[in-house]
Amino acid sequence: MARFGILQLLVLFLPPVWAASNSKTSLTLVFQNNLNASDDANHVGFILLDLMDQRDAAGACAAIGESLVSRTSIQTHQADFVHSFSYLVYAGTVHPGQSYYIQNGTVTMAEAGNGTTFQSVPAPGRELPVLCTQSSNQDQPGTAVATKSNELTISSGGNTYIGFRNQKSFRFLGIPYADPPQRFVYSTLYTPTGKTINATAYGSVCAQAGSGSEDCLFLNIQTPYLPKPNSTARLRPVMFWIHGGGFLNGAGSDPASDGGNLASREDIVVVTINYRVSTLGFLAIPGTNITGNYGIADQITALEWTIKNIASFGGDPSQITIIGESAGAGSVRTLLGSLPAKGKFQGAIAMSNLGGGVDLGLTRDYATTYSSYLTVAASYARAGQNIFAAAGCNQTDLAAQIACLKQVPALTLVGYSSAAAYVVQDGYYVNTEELDVVNANGSAAYVPVIFGVTANDGASFATYPSTPVANEAAGIEASLGISASAAQAIIDSGLFPYYDTGNVTLDAFNVSQRVATDNEFRCVDQATVYAAARSGAFPAAYFYQMERTIAGYDPNHLGGPPATPGFPAGNPHLPYFRLHGSDMPWVFGNLGTLREPADLFSIQLTTAYFGAFVKQGDPNPAAAALRVRGYDTALEAIDATGPWDPVSGVDGPIRLMDYPAVASGFIDLPQCAWLNYSISYYLDGGS
Ligand SMILES: *[C@@H]1O[C@H](CO)[C@@H](O)[C@H](O)[C@H]1NC(C)=O
Ligand SMILES: *[C@@H]1O[C@H](CO)[C@@H](O)[C@H](O)[C@H]1NC(C)=O
Ligand SMILES: *[C@@H]1O[C@H](CO)[C@@H](O)[C@H](O)[C@H]1NC(C)=O
Ligand SMILES: *[C@@H]1O[C@H](CO)[C@@H](O)[C@H](O)[C@H]1NC(C)=O
Ligand SMILES: *[C@@H]1O[C@H](CO)[C@@H](O)[C@H](O)[C@H]1NC(C)=O
Ligand SMILES: *[C@@H]1O[C@H](CO)[C@@H](O)[C@H](O)[C@H]1NC(C)=O
Ligand SMILES: *[C@@H]1O[C@H](CO)[C@@H](O)[C@H](O)[C@H]1NC(C)=O
Ligand SMILES: *[C@@H]1O[C@H](CO)[C@@H](O)[C@H](O)[C@H]1NC(C)=O
Ligand SMILES: *[C@@H]1O[C@H](CO)[C@@H](O)[C@H](O)[C@H]1NC(C)=O
Ligand SMILES: *[C@@H]1O[C@H](CO)[C@@H](O)[C@H](O)[C@H]1NC(C)=O
Ligand SMILES: *[C@@H]1O[C@H](CO)[C@@H](O)[C@H](O)[C@H]1NC(C)=O
Numbered sequence: 001m002a003r004f005g006i007l008q009l010l011v012l013f014l015p016p017v018w019a020a021s022n023s024k025t026s027l028t029l030v031f032q033n034n035l036n037a038s039d040d041a042n043h044v045g046f047i048l049l050d051l052m053d054q055r056d057a058a059g060a061c062a063a064i065g066e067s068l069v070s071r072t073s074i075q076t077h078q079a080d081f082v083h084s085f086s087y088l089v090y091a092g093t094v095h096p097g098q099s100y101y102i103q104n105g106t107v108t109m110a111e112a113g114n115g116t117t118f119q120s121v122p123a124p125g126r127e128l129p130v131l132c133t134q135s136s137n138q139d140q141p142g143t144a145v146a147t148k149s150n151e152l153t154i155s156s157g158g159n160t161y162i163g164f165r166n167q168k169s170f171r172f173l174g175i176p177y178a179d180p181p182q183r184f185v186y187s188t189l190y191t192p193t194g195k196t197i198n199a200t201a202y203g204s205v206c207a208q209a210g211s212g213s214e215d216c217l218f219l220n221i222q223t224p225y226l227p228k229p230n231s232t233a234r235l236r237p238v239m240f241w242i243h244g245g246g247f248l249n250g251a252g253s254d255p256a257s258d259g260g261n262l263a264s265r266e267d268i269v270v271v272t273i274n275y276r277v278s279t280l281g282f283l284a285i286p287g288t289n290i291t292g293n294y295g296i297a298d299q300i301t302a303l304e305w306t307i308k309n310i311a312s313f314g315g316d317p318s319q320i321t322i323i324g325e326s327a328g329a330g331s332v333r334t335l336l337g338s339l340p341a342k343g344k345f346q347g348a349i350a351m352s353n354l355g356g357g358v359d360l361g362l363t364r365d366y367a368t369t370y371s372s373y374l375t376v377a378a379s380y381a382r383a384g385q386n387i388f389a390a391a392g393c394n395q396t397d398l399a400a401q402i403a404c405l406k407q408v409p410a411l412t413l414v415g416y417s418s419a420a421a422y423v424v425q426d427g428y429y430v431n432t433e434e435l436d437v438v439n440a441n442g443s444a445a446y447v448p449v450i451f452g453v454t455a456n457d458g459a460s461f462a463t464y465p466s467t468p469v470a471n472e473a474a475g476i477e478a479s480l481g482i483s484a485s486a487a488q489a490i491i492d493s494g495l496f497p498y499y500d501t502g503n504v505t506l507d508a509f510n511v512s513q514r515v516a517t518d519n520e521f522r523c524v525d526q527a528t529v530y531a532a533a534r535s536g537a538f539p540a541a542y543f544y545q546m547e548r549t550i551a552g553y554d555p556n557h558l559g560g561p562p563a564t565p566g567f568p569a570g571n572p573h574l575p576y577f578r579l580h581g582s583d584m585p586w587v588f589g590n591l592g593t594l595r596e597p598a599d600l601f602s603i604q605l606t607t608a609y610f611g612a613f614v615k616q617g618d619p620n621p622a623a624a625a626l627r628v629r630g631y632d633t634a635l636e637a638i639d640a641t642g643p644w645d646p647v648s649g650v651d652g653p654i655r656l657m658d659y660p661a662v663a664s665g666f667i668d669l670p671q672c673a674w675l676n677y678s679i680s681y682y683l684d685g686g687s
Helices: 006-013 037-042 054-063 071-076 078-090 260-266 278-282 294-313 327-336 364-368 376-390 398-407 472-480 484-493 504-535 584-588 597-616 623-629 632-641 669-674
Strands: 027-030 045-053 099-102 105-109 116-119 127-134 151-156 159-165 170-176 196-198 218-223 236-242 269-273 315-325 347-351 449-454 541-546 654-657 662-664
Touching (some): 027 078, 027 260, 045 078, 071 078, 078 105, 236 327, 269 315, 294 327, 315 327, 315 597, 472 484, 504 541, 504 669
Parallel strands (some): 159 196, 315 347
Antiparallel strands (some): 027 045, 045 127, 105 116, 159 170, 218 269
C-alpha cells in the first residue's frame, strides 16, 4: 500500500509548483492608457514591486512570470514611464526622486522635471522598489484569457482566488459573492472558506429569456493594484457597476462595462456584478413571504461582499461609488433610498434613470415604475397573476400555486411574455413610494450624486413608424402610440417645434423622441437633482447630458450619422440621435472605432470627470493630477471651460458632455412643466 513509485517520490521532494502571488510583495500594474484602442500595441506596462534587496529582484519578477525591465524598454517608452511614475509620485504611492531596480542596475526619475538617469552599479545592500516587465498584452476584454503565464493567486476572507492579468489590469472574474440563491429567497453572503476559487472566467449570467441559470450571483473585479496580504496601504477607490437591461436581462460580464481601461486610466478598482432579474429577481405576491426585490437585495449582498473583501484586491471599502445605467440607474436610485444599503457606499451615479411624467399612453407606465415604486399588490396585478397562468400554476390555493411555480424550470419561467420586473414597496428594502429628496436626510443616503441623460434617450423608446406618415400629427400618433387628440395637443402646445428636413416621418419622430426623452428621463432626473439641491438631501448633486455618443439601444434601427468622405465610421457633425445606452464607451473608455479624434478626446474628458467623482466625490479632477499624468486633452478642456459645478438652483447648472464639455442651464423646463413634471414637482409634494 504505502509504496511510493519514483514519480510520487519526485513530487514529494520537488519544490512546490510555483504560483505567482502577492504573498511577498504588493503588485502594481502600471499602464499609461490613452484609451485609444488602436494605439495599445505601441505601449508597454510595468509591474511595480515593493522595496527589496537587489539580489531578490530578478527572482521576484520571475515569480510572476516576468523579468526585470531593461533600460532600453524604458528609453523607448520614456513618455509612458515618466507620466505613469510621476503620477504615482503625485498619488503618494512612491517617493519623489525614487530609484527602482531594473535589469543591470537602477533607474531614477528626477525629482523635478521629467528626466531619468540610469546607473549600472547600485549602492550595495540598498532596498529599492523593483520594476518588472508586464508581458501579458491582450488589450481587450474579449481577448483577455487566463494562461499559465499570466495567472496569479491572492487570498481574501479565508479563500484563495486565481485571477490573471492583461495589458490593462489584474482581472478576477466570476467570483461567487453569495451562496447559490434559492428561488424567491433573499441571497446571503458566500459562506465557504478554505476554497480555491478559479476566478479566471465569468460566471453564469442570471436566468433571462434565452440564457443563464439561477446560480448566477457572481461579480468581477478589474484592479491596478494587489496589496500584500492584510495590507491596507494605498487602497484605490472603488467603482461598483450595476448593469441595466430593464430588470429583465443583462450581466456584469458585458464587455461594454469592462473595467480594465478605467483601472489603468483612472487608477481605480472596478467591480461589476450580476443580480437576479425578471420574475426570479422581482416576483412579489401579496400576503406571502415572496415580497420581491430579490435583485435589489442581491446588489446589497454584493456590496457587503465588496466591503468585506475588496481591500485584498486593492480597493478601499470605505470609498465605494455605485453606478448604473437604465435599470442600473433605477437600482442606484433605489439603493439611495434603501435603509439596508445605507452606509454601504459613498457616492452614486445614475445614468439615464427612467421615470414618468404624464400618461401620454407611451411606455410611460413602465418608465414610471423606475422612480415611483409599485406596491406588491400592484406588481402582482400586472405580472404575478399572468405568470401563474402562463406556467399553468393557477390553481385556486395560493400555497399550491407557489409550490407549482417553484418547480418550473428557470429558463421557462423567465421566458413567459409576462415577467415581474418592478422594484416594489416591500417595506424593508424599499419603504417609500419615491426617493425622498424633498426632506433633507429623508430616505436618501447622504452622499454626492451624479444624475444625467443622453440627449435623445427617448429615441430608443418611441417607435419609428413602420410606414411613411402623411403629416406630423400622424407621425406623433404612431411613434408615441397615442390618440390623435393627444398628438394634436403636443403640436398645439408649441413647445416641441417641428424641425423640417423634408422627411416628414423622420421629423415627426424627432418631435416624439423629444417628448419621450423629457417625459421618461429628463424631467424626473432634473427635478430630482434640483429638489435635492434645494433641500440639501445630498452633499452635492451634479447633472450632465451626453451630446456625443455611439450606437446604444436601437430597436428602431436608426443607426448613427452616415459616413461621408473623411468619416468612414460616420460623420458626427451630421444629425443623429444620442440613444439610450450610447454613452457607455464614454464612461468606461471602451470604444474600438473612432469617427474622429474628438471622440477620443471627449472620452478622455468624460472618464476624467467620472474617475474624479469616484476618487473624491467631486467630478472635477485636480489639474496637477492631469498634468503629471500627461492627460493633456482633458486638462486643456477643463482649463478652457472651468469647473463642473453642482446643481444649485432653477438654472442648474448642468454639463453638456462633448469635447470640451460646457455648462448649460437645465433643458426643456417649460416642456417638463407642460408634461406636469415641473421642476417644483417634488417641492410641491409630488404625487
Ligand atoms: C520633458 O520636458 C521637456 C521640457 O519641459 C519636454 O519638452 C518633453 O516633452 C518632456 N518629456 C516628457 C516625456 O514628458
Ligand atoms: C544585464 O542583465 C542581463 C539579464 O540578467 C544579462 O544577461 C546581461 O549579461 C547583463 N549585462 C550586463 C552588461 O551586465
Ligand atoms: C416562505 O413561506 C413558506 C411557506 O410557509 C416556507 O416554506 C418558506 O420557507 C418561507 N420562505 C422564507 C424565505 O421564509
Ligand atoms: C480555471 O477555469 C478556466 C476556465 O474555465 C480553465 O480553463 C482552467 O483550467 C481553470 N484552472 C484551474 C486551476 O482550475
Ligand atoms: C491576514 O489576516 C487573517 C485574519 O486576521 C489571518 O488569518 C491571516 O493569517 C493573515 N495573513 C497574513 C499573510 O498575514
Ligand atoms: C388558468 O389560466 C388559464 C390560462 O389563462 C385559464 O384558461 C384557466 O381558466 C385558469 N385556471 C384557473 C383555475 O383560473
Ligand atoms: C444630513 O446628514 C448629514 C450626516 O449624515 C449631515 O452632515 C448633514 O448636515 C445633514 N443635512 C441636513 C440638511 O440636515
Ligand atoms: C427619412 O429618414 C429615415 C431615417 O433616417 C430614412 O430611413 C428614410 O429613408 C428617410 N425617408 C426619406 C423619404 O428620405
Ligand atoms: C431633431 O431636431 C433638432 C431640432 O429640434 C435638430 O437639431 C436635429 O438635427 C434633429 N435630428 C435629426 C436626427 O434630424
Ligand atoms: C490612435 O492611435 C492610432 C495608432 O497609433 C493613431 O494613428 C491615431 O492618430 C490615434 N488617434 C488619436 C485620436 O489620437
Ligand atoms: C397636466 O395636469 C393638468 C391638471 O391635472 C391637466 O389638465 C393637463 O391635461 C395635464 N397635462 C397633460 C399634458 O396631460
